[in-house]
Amino acid sequence: MIVSTKQETVHLGEISTEELRLVKSAVDFVKWDSESRGGPLVKSLNGRRVWQVTSDDSRVTIFGDECQFEGIYMLSTQFIANCLPLIKLDDNLRLSVVDQQITATSISGTVTMYCGPMTDMFASSSQANTVFAHLPFRSLFRAIDTASDLPDNVSPDALRRNDDPPPTKITIADNQLTCFTDWRSYGCQEVTTSTFASTLSNGSISVCAQTLNRIVNLFGLVGNPEFTIAFDPLTSDFVEFSTAACHIAVRRKLVGSDLLLKQIRETLTGLFQQHTVSDRGAIAAIIDDYPIRICILESELTGKHVVRLTHTVMRDASQTLDLLKEINVCNQQLVYSRAWIENDRVILGVDLDQNDVAKIYEHLKKLASDASKLDGVLEPLGA
Amino acid sequence: MEEKGNISSGATMRRLRRSLRDLGLDQLFASDQIFFDGELFVLPKLSNEAVSRITTRFEKLSEQSTAVPTEPIKQVSTIFESDHQIALNKELAEFHTVPVGYSVAFVKVDQ
Numbered sequence: 001m002i003v004s005t006k007q008e009t010v011h012l013g014e015i016s017t018e019e020l021r022l023v024k025s026a027v028d029f030v031k032w033d034s035e036s037r038g039g040p041l042v043k044s045l046n047g048r049r050v051w052q053v054t055s056d057d058s059r060v061t062i063f064g065d066e067c068q069f070e071g072i073y074m075l076s077t078q079f080i081a082n083c084l085p086l087i088k089l090d091d092n093l094r095l096s097v098v099d100q101q102i103t104a105t106s107i108s109g110t111v112t113m114y115c116g117p118m119t120d121m122f123a124s125s126s127q128a129n130t131v132f133a134h135l136p137f138r139s140l141f142r143a144i145d146t147a148s149d150l151p152d153n154v155s156p157d158a159l160r161r162n163d164d165p166p167p168t169k170i171t172i173a174d175n176q177l178t179c180f181t182d183w184r185s186y187g188c189q190e191v192t193t194s195t196f197a198s199t200l201s202n203g204s205i206s207v208c209a210q211t212l213n214r215i216v217n218l219f220g221l222v223g224n225p226e227f228t229i230a231f232d233p234l235t236s237d238f239v240e241f242s243t244a245a246c247h248i249a250v251r252r253k254l255v256g257s258d259l260l261l262k263q264i265r266e267t268l269t270g271l272f273q274q275h276t277v278s279d280r281g282a283i284a285a286i287i288d289d290y291p292i293r294i295c296i297l298e299s300e301l302t303g304k305h306v307v308r309l310t311h312t313v314m315r316d317a318s319q320t321l322d323l324l325k326e327i328n329v330c331n332q333q334l335v336y337s338r339a340w341i342e343n344d345r346v347i348l349g350v351d352l353d354q355n356d357v358a359k360i361y362e363h364l365k366k367l368a369s370d371a372s373k374l375d376g377v378l379e380p381l382g383a
Numbered sequence: 384m385e386e387k388g389n390i391s392s393g394a395t396m397r398r399l400r401r402s403l404r405d406l407g408l409d410q411l412f413a414s415d416q417i418f419f420d421g422e423l424f425v426l427p428k429l430s431n432e433a434v435s436r437i438t439t440r441f442e443k444l445s446e447q448s449t450a451v452p453t454e455p456i457k458q459v460s461t462i463f464e465s466d467h468q469i470a471l472n473k474e475l476a477e478f479h480t481v482p483v484g485y486s487v488a489f490v491k492v493d494q
Contacts, residue, residue: 234491257488260460276471281490284471291470296479300489308481312474342480351482 006279012042012095012102013067022246022301024084025218026053026060029248040080043072049248052122057251059123063244073097074115074116079104081309082111086151127238127251129230131205133172135197136224137243140177141216144168145192147179148213149269151188157185167206167253170239172199172229183211199318203233206255215241215248257281257296257305263357264294264307271361288368294360307357310349311371313339317346317382326381330374336363337370 014086023040030038030053041052049064083104087093090106095101102115148168162185171178182190221243231239231252238249254262261281268275268285277287282296288309297306317323319341327339327346337350348371352363481487 222441234489236491258491259491260488261490274471276468276475278475279492280487281492282475282487284474286467286471288469290465292476293476293479295481296488296490300484300486306482306485309481310479312477324460343478345477347479359418368438370403 007099008071010071010073010097012073012097013065014092014094015049015087015104016065016092018245019051019062019064020083020087020093021078021220022062023051023053024080026051026062026246026248026382027080029053029060029214029218030055030058039074039076041072041074041122043122044069050122050151054121054123059125059238059246059247060251063246064078072122073102074225075102076116077114077122078142079111079113079115082113085180086111092276102197124242125238125247126235127240128232129236129240130201130202130232131172131230132200133177133197133229135177135195135229136198138224139197140227140229140241141193143177143179143195144170144212145216146377147181147191148209148216149166149192150210150213151186152192154183154186154188158188163188165208165210167255168209169204169206169231170220170256171202171204171343172197173202175199177229179212189271192256202210205233205236206253207239207250208253211250215250219246255300260296260305260321260354260357264360267361275362284374287364288372290368290371292364292367294364307352307354307360308349309352309367310347310358311367312345313348313371313374314346314378314382317378319342320382321377323382328376330377334370337367337380339374346382348374358367 014095027040038053038055043050044067045066047066049067051062052062053062054060083093083268086104086106086108090109092106094105095102096105097115100354101112103110103112152362166181166183168187168360169183171180171207175196175198177199178192178194180190180192184190186350197344225245227241227243229239229241237254238251241248241250261277261283262285265275265277268283273287274287275283277283281296284350285292293308293312295308295310297308298304298307324341327341330339337348339346339348341347350363350367352360356363
């Protein structure tokens, strides 16, 4: 660090074209606008320059060349964009900061802009990944690009109908990485791609197809470096793509049972219904003073989901003939809900198709209403 | 509105019980609030068993201390939330058979 007599100059080192292009790619990927007040952060970590570009849904870390300086600096996205024309005339840029002004210098001249206050917002990954695939950059990006690229023949009507891009499911298993996107809602066909990889453990996770495709189209790397993809299917919020030069974490897209659980929890929370979620994902909610269990089931044949709502009407029940007859009468009289005995409990339940989850609260109310009709009816018969 | 009073003695508790009894269970089912000792009690829909439980709980509290903590509405609310939580935990703890051809789905749980 060189200290001038008047103001302190902090040298951020020499930036190569590849490093600057990666930072620009990260900035374009996160898509900050002038209102968001975001910008790439840069600091020196273990003698190396490290950049970080983050948003709620993604986090990109770029590992630059060797460099030693103190503090963390936030640059503007426009400054990074303005550096690109400058570096075209040279192989390197030198960055220096003086009194909240950052200057990029090449043989052709300089560009100087405001450099934001130092912040301490560097994020580090804390998720425990269990599934890994190692494979070359070109193989990975080819598999992702082909699966996530919007089909050529999509009609404007189909685009209007599908404002939420589909998920691309990434599966790592048995020395293969597979990407799958279902474009049928766009009037197109499903696409599955695969490539060889060195894998550890098996699992799947989904990411928004558009997000994946933007990674492929924005991040260019020199050569064919080895990449690692890592995640945990049950606990990860992000899928992590990393190589020696960069680490890209993108938020997973919840699909299937994960999405159903999220929708159910949001409904109950939105309606201020007291509820608890077990570590296996079963929910118990109080609806009109009746505790109701909500469990997501998956068909072993089709993979489709059913949501089973149950209320325990009676515990410690004896399976007397009178009780069984009364349960039969109840089943004749009830619509949708059905009662049955499980061990020593009388259960009242109803199964919902996964497409009916949006109306789950109506079904919960109906089940609570049916449960109230059985209040005090069965106890004398099964005592 | 009358001056607010705190539940502070066994005698007050007996008055509360008398007041609850005077209201009658039918009325309790229809009404979600009672006015007692200058204080408004907002009650959820109470079953016979629940009314019995709450008065017993208040009796125990009054026996344990000569000055029961103030804000009886909070006490009522806490008792019911606690009872609900016990019921919820019981629902989650019990084993439930799944239909033939189905299994419990693996899900990502954010606690």
